[in-house]
Amino acid sequence: MANKAPVYKRALLKISGEALAGGKKNGFDFSVVRRVCEAIKTCVDHGVEIGLVVGAGNFWRGVKDGEGKIERSRADYMGMMATVINCIALSDMLEQLGVPSRIQTALSISAVSEPYDRQKADSHLKKGRVVLFGCGTGHPYFSTDTAAVLRAAEVGADIILLAKNVDGVYTADPKLDPDAKKLDSISYSYVLDRQLNAMDLTATSLAMENNIPVLLFALSDPENIVRAVTGENIGTRVG
Numbered sequence: 001m002a003n004k005a006p007v008y009k010r011a012l013l014k015i016s017g018e019a020l021a022g023g024k025k026n027g028f029d030f031s032v033v034r035r036v037c038e039a040i041k042t043c044v045d046h047g048v049e050i051g052l053v054v055g056a057g058n059f060w061r062g063v064k065d066g067e068g069k070i071e072r073s074r075a076d077y078m079g080m081m082a083t084v085i086n087c088i089a090l091s092d093m094l095e096q097l098g099v100p101s102r103i104q105t106a107l108s109i110s111a112v113s114e115p116y117d118r119q120k121a122d123s124h125l126k127k128g129r130v131v132l133f134g135c136g137t138g139h140p141y142f143s144t145d146t147a148a149v150l151r152a153a154e155v156g157a158d159i160i161l162l163a164k165n166v167d168g169v170y171t172a173d174p175k176l177d178p179d180a181k182k183l184d185s186i187s188y189s190y191v192l193d194r195q196l197n198a199m200d201l202t203a204t205s206l207a208m209e210n211n212i213p214v215l216l217f218a219l220s221d222p223e224n225i226v227r228a229v230t231g232e233n234i235g236t237r238v239g
Contacts, residue, residue, distance in 0.1 A: 007231035010049040010125060012152035013040070013161045014145065017057035017086055019219040026058055028089060032222070037093040039225040040130060044099055048229050049125040051155055052132045053148040054090060056082035076140035080107060083144065087132040088112060094130055101130040106138025106147075118154045125155060145203035153210040160207065160214045161228050162199060167218035168236035169198045185237045198238065213239035 015036065022029025040050055059082040066075030084105060091101045102124045103113040113134060114120065124131045136147040145162070152160045169191075172180040188208035191198055198204075198216050207214050217224050217235025227234050 004230040004232075006043065006046050006048045006229045008048060008158040008229050010051070010155065010157050011043070011159050011161050011229055012051045012053065012148055012155070012157040013163065013225065014053045014148035015055065015090075015219060016164045017055035017059065017082070019163065019165055020054070020086060020089075021058040028058070030093075033089060033093050034097075035222040036219070036225070037090060037097055037099070039222040040094065041097050041099045042226050043229050044128060044130060046229075049128070050130045051121070051125060051151055051157060052087075052090065052130055053136075053144055053151060054083055054086040054132070054134075055144040056080075056086060059085060073140040077107075080135040080138070083136060084109060084112065084134040087134040091130075091132055099130055100128065101132060103132045103134055106133070106135040109135075121151075121155055131155075143200045143203065145199040146206060149203045149206040149210070149212065149214075152212050153206065157212065159228075160212055161225065162214055162216040163219035163225065164216065165218065165220070166216070167220075167234075168216060169196060169238075183236050184233065185239075188238060191238055198236070204238070207238070211239075213237060 020028055020033055022032040043050055056079045060079050087103045091103055094101045104116045104121055105113040106116050108115055121131045133151045136144045137150055148160055168182045170180040170182050174180040188204055191204045215228050215235055215237050224234055
């Protein structure tokens with residue numbers, strides 16, 4: 001970022017839990033966790049206020065892992081709790097790198113986090129602290145993508161950075177169609193009309209209603225976080 005200034009003042013970064021596992025598929029690849037946190041530090045050092053929502057796919061994926069053996073709401077609550085494990089790991093690494101952080105959770109877990117409070121979150125962000133939002137929305141049946149859009153709307157984020165295992169939205173599945181092309185920019189309606197899996201439809205609708213742009217990109221290279229906040233042409237922009 002030495003030669004480029006950030007183009008966003010406040011960003012909500014959503015990281016998939018699977019990405020934190022790296023090639024291990026489960027748990028943590030701490031080299032990945034560190035690289036992600038180093039990229040976040042670079043952004044914070046250049047004045048970007050970062051809120052962070054993290055998924056739980058490296059530990060538990062609610063209804064999918066429940067396999068119908070666990071009641072849906074309980075399976076989703078298990079996923080919410082798993083996001084807190086990821087928040088603690090990321091918060092610890094950020095603190096090791098000298099980046100102050102706070103964890104706020106939608107469910108009360110007073111030993112390791114503050115309860116979610118929009119005004120406190122806003123104050124933390126203004127003071128240069130990374131705020132990690134855990135437990136999704138606090139309600140079953142809602143994804144962490146939806147939680148990311150909700151928190152972005154509440155804290156007035158300029159952009160939602162959706163860091164996943166894919167590098168953007170394509171005209172077709174690139175694994176099946178060699179002629180599939182990555183789209184640089186699409187509308188919310190395009191995602192909704194075609195029911196694309198860039199993010200879930202509830203999250204897309206909420207982003208559209210609040211006019212918050214979403215940039216979807218791959219976390220395989222954590223430096224993409226820095227590229228995103230400096231306005232480089234990466235991934236696919238939805239808006």
